Amino acid sequence: MLAVPTPERISTSSSVRADTRCLVKATEPTRIAIVGLGKIAHDQHIPAIGRHPGFSLSAIVTRGAGLPGFDHFTQLDAMLAARPDVTAVALCVPPQVRFGMAWAALSAGRDVLLEKPPGATVAEVHALTDLARANGRTLFATWHSRFAPAVAPAKAWLGDRTVTRADIVWREDVRKWHPGQAWIWQAGGMGVFDPGINALSIVTEIMPRPLHITSAELEFPENRDTPIAARLAFADTTSAPVTADFDWRQTGPQTWDIRVETTEGALTLSAGGAKLEIDGRTVDQPAEAEYDGIYARFAELLATGMSDVDASPLVHVADAFMLGRRIVTDPFHD
């Protein structure tokens, strides 16, 4: 548990928005629109919304084909104008176009859920946070890996233990997880930080003290604008070393592990936060249900009029790019 909240984790007062709440009966589900009908919307958001009694999927915004049985718009502005009853939107578009849409939705008085990362830049996350506060709307910057089953137990176990070192290893096969996704290789697409930020979202959630990067090496394929691998060194504020090894070139078994050593034992989070070992003993966890957790949290934020925007994982990525030494490596071809 952090003794001092980070400046990014802000909350908006529920009193500001009491007037608009009255338009909808308390027992009615929140009508929500999905914007961007890619893999993550299909695989996760639509099923999770379907399972949560507090939400009703009421519109789809996508330039391509919609979904049978759902009101379909090709432009967000058209949906915002036509469907005042849709009070929330979930933005599942790539980060490069997310800001304008989030700004439009918040400006039109809607509550907004953002897929990770919450923006293409840190500055735009701050601007959205300020707008949500000014307009009395809920803004929820989701980090789905924080809802992996073993993350909360890991955080609770770490408590205020003294960390002596931590090591993050996040190695996966980009061809398996991002086949043909051109935007991740374009400037602003973040490259290997697209999965790496999931690790950072867990580490920033569970570590007792804040971290900062002290050095970084980024490997750029000579034909790409974003890195395929990154090695980061952090310190926490007691100078305990923390390393991160992100690599997109791992074939065979995939690795998403975080090991934290403390003066009173060690833990290993593996499988992206699904499995937990403490001092070598497995601690049983429930099945993975990240997006059910996300929509449960969104419902809670809507009910209390709060926002939850922690930019710190994105801050670390920006810091890594600012501080990192660039190494040019072999070209990458899909």
Added chain:
Amino acid sequence: MLAVPTPERISTSSSVRADTRCLVKATEPTRIAIVGLGKIAHDQHIPAIGRHPGFSLSAIVTRGAGLPGFDHFTQLDAMLAARPDVTAVALCVPPQVRFGMAWAALSAGRDVLLEKPPGATVAEVHALTDLARANGRTLFATWHSRFAPAVAPAKAWLGDRTVTRADIVWREDVRKWHPGQAWIWQAGGMGVFDPGINALSIVTEIMPRPLHITSAELEFPENRDTPIAARLAFADTTSAPVTADFDWRQTGPQTWDIRVETTEGALTLSAGGAKLEIDGRTVDQPAEAEYDGIYARFAELLATGMSDVDASPLVHVADAFMLGRRIVTDPFHD
């Protein structure tokens, strides 16, 4: 004027620190130490402290030779232990080593003034801000260009006018301003953003609405780890275009200009914020006195127990590195 304060501009309560204040008589000047005796300390900090009746330069911390007549330490920790009467420190060391020193000074109950930029990473500025708040100390992240004489009048004139576009041109000769400074070319040294962040500190101060970067091109000399030139495109939250052109290869006359067009006239800040033209007419300003302004502000913060930490110029630099496309250019030799 921003309607909503940025999350970084925080203040700490004066009540928390009342006990330590009693150790020094109210009329006595604040005993301050300078850490890092480079060009900026010699040229600016020492003369400005000498001119301000509220401060007394009481110690110098530098690995090299000290200054005749001033208590000299080679290590900050030794000074903090030996001189409890020195309640404030001004950190004029390069950003790569600033965090550890600021952390040590704040932890030892001292008030801290940071030269620009306030850290090598955004995350460490957040950590220091949280520590200052928790310890009830003053932390002042200075941006000297904000104290240039025409900046406050420019900000006042812009008020809440509607900006239609803005253009920053910051072109200077690195050989003239940074002769032989190896650290600016090393990863984390920021390269052309070392002067460019001065422009960003002015723009973030005077513009009525926050900005975010939408695209960037960074030119890296093939033998250096930091950029020699950068072209940035921003949008403000009304989508008005803002451009920045930073270049370290300009010989002859140097250019430090910001032009802002609004629906009700235009202004040009030139000479790094020293000169102001509104609709083509020169507005007379007092002589440059940036560091007198900085120490006047620090005295005010100390008297009221406040902090002033705006990370937004550094956030834009980190965002530029994260979002920017890298272009390799000719090698640079001093």
